[in-house]
Each structure stands twice: as C-alpha cells, then as structure tokens.
Amino acid sequence: MSHDALTSTQYFWLILIAFLVALVARRVQVPYALALVMTGLIVGIPHLLPHTHLDPKLLFSVFLPPLLFESAIQLPLVHLRRNWKAITVYTFGGTILSTFIAGSLAAGLLHWPLTTGLLFGALISATDPISVIAIFKRLGAGRRLTLLVEAESLFNDGVAVVLFTVMLALGMGQGISPVGSILQFCQLVIGGALLGVTIGMIASRVHCALDDHLLEITLTSVVAFGAYLGAEALHVSGVIAVVAAGLVVGNYGMPNSMSPGTRLAVRSFWEYASFVVNSIVFLLIGIEVSYVQWADKIGAVLLAIIIVLVGRTAIYPLSWLVNRMNTEPGREIPLSWQHIMVWGGLRGALSMALVLGLDQNFPYRDILVACTFGVVLASLLLQGLTVGALLRQLGLAQTANKVSDEQRRLAGEIVACEAAIAELDKLKEQDSYPNTTVESLLRHYQERLNQLQETMQTLYPQHDVLQEEQASKARRAALLAAKSAFQESERRGWLEAEDWQDIAAHIDTELVELT
Structure with a gap:
C-alpha cells in the first residue's frame, strides 16, 4: 500500500469535506468524528480522492504532537493529583494487562506466534476518546468520569507506543531478554517524561520574558514539535515527552507567565489546530479502511474485535484495585463508570499508524492491518454510536431528556x-x-x-x-x-x-x- 505525501490539493479537499461534514453533523446530532469516518468510507470506496492515504510518518511527526499537546494543556494538574491512583493504575496496569490479554488470545485463537499476538495487543491498546468525550459533554456526564477517560487515553497512548516498540524488537528477534525489555520500557517512559518536563519548564521561563501573544503561540508550537523530535533523536518516547511538556506549560507556564489575553489566544489556537488535525485524521481513517481487502480475512477480523473487547475488560479488576486503594469516602469508581470505560474505549488513528508503519516484509503484516482496521472501524461505529444510549441507560446522562x-x-x-x-x-x-x-x-x-x-x-x-x-x-x-x-x-x-x-x-x- 503506497503512502505518498498528501498534496496541497488533497489537503484542500479534506478540509472542505470536513467543514461540510461538521455542518451536517451538528444539525443531525451525530458525533463529528464518527461522521467523518463514515464520510471517509463513502469517499474512499469509489476512490474519489485517489492516492490519499494515512501516512504513519506524517501522523507521528506532524499530526500527533498538536493533538497530544492540546489535550495536555487543558488537563488541570490539581484534578490529576486527586485522581493519580486511578489514572496510574489504568494507564500502566490497564494498558499492560489488556495488551497481554488481547495478545495471548490473538496468538491462541488466530494461530499467530506469541510475539505477533503481543505486538497486536500493544498497538490496539491505544484508545482514542474524542468522540466519546464529545458525547459526555453533550449529555452531561460527570466531570470526574470525563477526566478519567480523557486522562487514561492521553497517558496510555505513550505507554502503548512504548510497549509496541518493545514488542516489535522482540518480534524482530533482536535478542532482548525479559529484563532487558523492562529496562527499555522504563528508559523510554522515564526519559520521555524527563525531557518533556525540562522543555516545558524552560519554555515557561521564556514566556515570562515575552508579552506578545503571537510570539508565545509560536513558542508553544516549538515546544510541542520540539519535544517530540527531540525525544525521537534521543531514543526516548516522543509521545510521553509531548504530554509532559504540555502538562507543564498548561499548569505552570500559562497561569504564571502569560497574560489573560495570551492564555485565551493560545487556547484558541490549539483548539483550532486540534480540530483541523482531527478532521483530517478521521477522514483518512475512513478512506484508508476502504482500501482493505476483507474477503478472506473477515473471520479473523470479527474474532479480533471480540478479543479486543475482552482485553478491555481488564478495567473491572483494576477498578476493584483502585477502590481498595482509595481511602477517601466517595472516591470509589462505581460499576456503572466501569461499564462506560470498557465500552467507551474506542480505537483510532494511533493504532492504524502503528500497524501501517510495520515493514512491508514483516510476517503477518496483512492480517495485522486488516484486524487493526476492523477493530478501529467497529469501535468507532458500533461503540461510538451506542455509548450515549448506555450513558442514559445507566443514569449517567445528567441533563439528558430533562428539557427540550x-x-x-x-x-x-x-x-x-x-x-x-x-x-x-x-x-x-x-x-x-x-x-x-x-x-x-x-x-x-x-x-x-x-x-x-x-x-x-x-x-x-x-x-x-x-x-x-x-x-x-x-x-x-x-x-x-x-x-x-x-x-x-x-x-x-x-x-x-x-x-x-x-x-x-x-x-x-x-x-x-x-x-
């Protein structure tokens, strides 16, 4: 599958289509991200935009940093601190446990080597909650539930990419021992976090010397892309570096070093950047899925969808652990929230970019691509379209149906x-x-x-x-x-x-x- 760089004409059509879809989605009350994926399928099947593909290198180096940075600067550190136990357990324990559950089941049921199954488990464990969060806000889901889902997804992206890197090294027969794998995992995570915090702190100090919203927006752009590129150059996690830098800038630099007007300008800029990037990415997801040859792989794809859902049920035992760790009254994770976290664990562009980035000669690549695309499509369309109904059924839609x-x-x-x-x-x-x-x-x-x-x-x-x-x-x-x-x-x-x-x-x- 060729992944030539997108031309300026293709970008124009993608943005125009995204604008039109946004208008329609708002009127018919369909989640914007899901509408874009469905539109991408419609555009992709008859090849209305030929040679338009989701380029994994483009996604990681250009599209991913703005998405991660925008989410990170919006997360208040005070809320993260109050929920650090749950977020840590879900981010590390949840991602690792779901990787091994899904990976082991895939290896056994689909007759793959264990390393291939674990590679699939790692790349498919990255969640993308953008459409779910939009539904939460529209239906009035609780602030803490929204925070848990958003924070878990933001941090688990980094953990999933690191796990994928480790599993890929094992699958390629690079002779890494279990202890070596753990050390590599820690190096990627801790190194990325330290680099991101350092860049964020330096940038925050520079903001103190500036009083120009255009310069300060430019500096935040340098931070977002610089953290990712710097981490890649140092062979640590770029995803975690961007998230860490965004958290520092959003919680230290913006409140203490920026004027109110600059803060508003920075937030508006990154909100728009995130909107445009997400629009292009979700359209490309639909277009990319339309190119997959499903005929001889449909059985494996259906099984993969079930396997990933089973892996996501790791939320239940981990929630029990979180509730045991919580000593503060009223801080438990209710069973209804756990249901939402399981069903709302949608997959998206990151999983697709990881699998598309595999070498063309990698064993089982074609079936891995088909299964990944099938899981992403099913989660976005099936789970994404029904999570709102589940919220209402569980009584978590606080404002639903109260007023016209x-x-x-x-x-x-x-x-x-x-x-x-x-x-x-x-x-x-x-x-x-x-x-x-x-x-x-x-x-x-x-x-x-x-x-x-x-x-x-x-x-x-x-x-x-x-x-x-x-x-x-x-x-x-x-x-x-x-x-x-x-x-x-x-x-x-x-x-x-x-x-x-x-x-x-x-x-x-x-x-x-x-x-």
Missing part, C-alpha cells in the same frame, strides 16, 4: 443577557469608558432579556434548573460578545486604543477564570 433543545436555548440566552448586563454595569461605573457605548449596549441586552423572559415564562414556567446548568457557558458567551462590541467601537474610532486595551484585559481576566 428550545428550552435549553432560551435559558442559555437569558443567562447570557443577564451576565452581559452585569458586566456592562461594572464597566459603566468606571469613568474611563464612554457612557454612550455602554448605555447603547445595556439597552440592547435589557430589551432582549425582557423578550426572552416573557417567552420562557409563557412556554416553560419551570426553568430555574436550566439557569444554573447554562451559567458558566452563557457567561463566557456574554463576555465574548461584550468584548467584540468594544473592539468594534475601537475599530471605528469611538474608543481610544488605550481604553480598549484596558477593557480587553479586564474581560480577558474574567474569561480565564471561567476556563
């Missing part, structure tokens, strides 16, 4: 208007801001608020619960709206540039407190 979309929209707008009015009242008290601009905005929001409240009281007399649910999100929207209005005033010359900078800094500070 229209009622939720009205409540959100009401809170947004109230937040905007409160913010404008504060600004009105400060003499440096033009009263005409503030008064105009106040009248606009007050009129809109009166209309919304009248509509809400007429249609839905009981709506108080919604205001609390929407408050944080709506307040952010209101602050952004107010900032946009003042920015337009400055652009038209109604507001002095110095006054605009003061207002923007004030609003940015409040926006950061909401993130």
Whole structure:
C-alpha cells in the first residue's frame, strides 16, 4: 500500500469535506468524528480522492504532537493529583494487562506466534476518546468520569507506543531478554517524561520574558514539535515527552507567565489546530479502511474485535484495585463508570499508524492491518454510536431528556443577557469608558432579556434548573460578545486604543477564570 505525501490539493479537499461534514453533523446530532469516518468510507470506496492515504510518518511527526499537546494543556494538574491512583493504575496496569490479554488470545485463537499476538495487543491498546468525550459533554456526564477517560487515553497512548516498540524488537528477534525489555520500557517512559518536563519548564521561563501573544503561540508550537523530535533523536518516547511538556506549560507556564489575553489566544489556537488535525485524521481513517481487502480475512477480523473487547475488560479488576486503594469516602469508581470505560474505549488513528508503519516484509503484516482496521472501524461505529444510549441507560446522562433543545436555548440566552448586563454595569461605573457605548449596549441586552423572559415564562414556567446548568457557558458567551462590541467601537474610532486595551484585559481576566 503506497503512502505518498498528501498534496496541497488533497489537503484542500479534506478540509472542505470536513467543514461540510461538521455542518451536517451538528444539525443531525451525530458525533463529528464518527461522521467523518463514515464520510471517509463513502469517499474512499469509489476512490474519489485517489492516492490519499494515512501516512504513519506524517501522523507521528506532524499530526500527533498538536493533538497530544492540546489535550495536555487543558488537563488541570490539581484534578490529576486527586485522581493519580486511578489514572496510574489504568494507564500502566490497564494498558499492560489488556495488551497481554488481547495478545495471548490473538496468538491462541488466530494461530499467530506469541510475539505477533503481543505486538497486536500493544498497538490496539491505544484508545482514542474524542468522540466519546464529545458525547459526555453533550449529555452531561460527570466531570470526574470525563477526566478519567480523557486522562487514561492521553497517558496510555505513550505507554502503548512504548510497549509496541518493545514488542516489535522482540518480534524482530533482536535478542532482548525479559529484563532487558523492562529496562527499555522504563528508559523510554522515564526519559520521555524527563525531557518533556525540562522543555516545558524552560519554555515557561521564556514566556515570562515575552508579552506578545503571537510570539508565545509560536513558542508553544516549538515546544510541542520540539519535544517530540527531540525525544525521537534521543531514543526516548516522543509521545510521553509531548504530554509532559504540555502538562507543564498548561499548569505552570500559562497561569504564571502569560497574560489573560495570551492564555485565551493560545487556547484558541490549539483548539483550532486540534480540530483541523482531527478532521483530517478521521477522514483518512475512513478512506484508508476502504482500501482493505476483507474477503478472506473477515473471520479473523470479527474474532479480533471480540478479543479486543475482552482485553478491555481488564478495567473491572483494576477498578476493584483502585477502590481498595482509595481511602477517601466517595472516591470509589462505581460499576456503572466501569461499564462506560470498557465500552467507551474506542480505537483510532494511533493504532492504524502503528500497524501501517510495520515493514512491508514483516510476517503477518496483512492480517495485522486488516484486524487493526476492523477493530478501529467497529469501535468507532458500533461503540461510538451506542455509548450515549448506555450513558442514559445507566443514569449517567445528567441533563439528558430533562428539557427540550428550545428550552435549553432560551435559558442559555437569558443567562447570557443577564451576565452581559452585569458586566456592562461594572464597566459603566468606571469613568474611563464612554457612557454612550455602554448605555447603547445595556439597552440592547435589557430589551432582549425582557423578550426572552416573557417567552420562557409563557412556554416553560419551570426553568430555574436550566439557569444554573447554562451559567458558566452563557457567561463566557456574554463576555465574548461584550468584548467584540468594544473592539468594534475601537475599530471605528469611538474608543481610544488605550481604553480598549484596558477593557480587553479586564474581560480577558474574567474569561480565564471561567476556563
């Protein structure tokens, strides 16, 4: 299977298709990632984009660092510390145990050598929760459950790649002993973590000397790609290095070394970068799967799907261990959460990139590719489309079915208007801001608020619960709206540039407190 570099024309079509799919997915309430995979299949089967492939080298060196870095800078260290036992057990114990369960079963049932089975177990143990997290947020799953799923996936990517590297060395007959394998594993993990922390700390100190959001965004890009490339050059884990660097920048550099406006700009940049990269990757997954010749491999693929699900059940005994380790009341992992973690363990592009990166002459390569692609496709389409229903069935969808979309929209707008009015009242008290601009905005929001409240009281007399649910999100929207209005005033010359900078800094500070 050829993996030529994507051309600029192919990138254009991929991004255009992703944009159109996003519009449709939002309207029909289908998870965006799943819609992209299905679209990729539709595009790939008739070869509408010929010679378009998921290049493993491109994914690792270009696509993976932004995805890992964006996730890492969003994870609050305080929450990771509170859940460190569970995250550590799931990341290391879960990945290693599921690798050996799935690998041993694959070797026995599919008649592969044990090293080949373990190689498959390692590459397929990397989870990709992006579509699951989107469903969690839409249905109101608990914050701690969301954190556990997201953190486990972020860290287990690195562990899975390291395990794959070790198993590949064993499979290639490089004469590594069991003790040597353990030492190599520790070297890759610890070395990657130390390098990432070092790069993150240095970058955070450099941020202190800068006060330019464009320069600081550029520096974070250097950190993300530099951590990966540096780790590869030093033969340690690039994935773990990027994650470690992102955690340091997100939890140390951004709060202590960046202005509120720069923090918002950095987060917006990486959110967009992650969106574009994920869009391209999930489209390429669908296209790549369409090239696989399934006819003589369907039995093995179906068996592999079952084997991987069985391997994922390692979550249950590990959760028992976590609950035994937890001494703080109320910190147990409920059985319902364990079900979600098992069924929500979707596979994605990382597994595909690992298997595609195998040498063309590697024994069992064709069947490994088919089984990996089959597992990825089944997990995204079967598990991805049903995990929301399982959340509801287990009573974990806190906001599901409570209110209609229209009622939720009205409540959100009401809170947004109230937040905007409160913010404008504060600004009105400060003499440096033009009263005409503030008064105009106040009248606009007050009129809109009166209309919304009248509509809400007429249609839905009981709506108080919604205001609390929407408050944080709506307040952010209101602050952004107010900032946009003042920015337009400055652009038209109604507001002095110095006054605009003061207002923007004030609003940015409040926006950061909401993130």
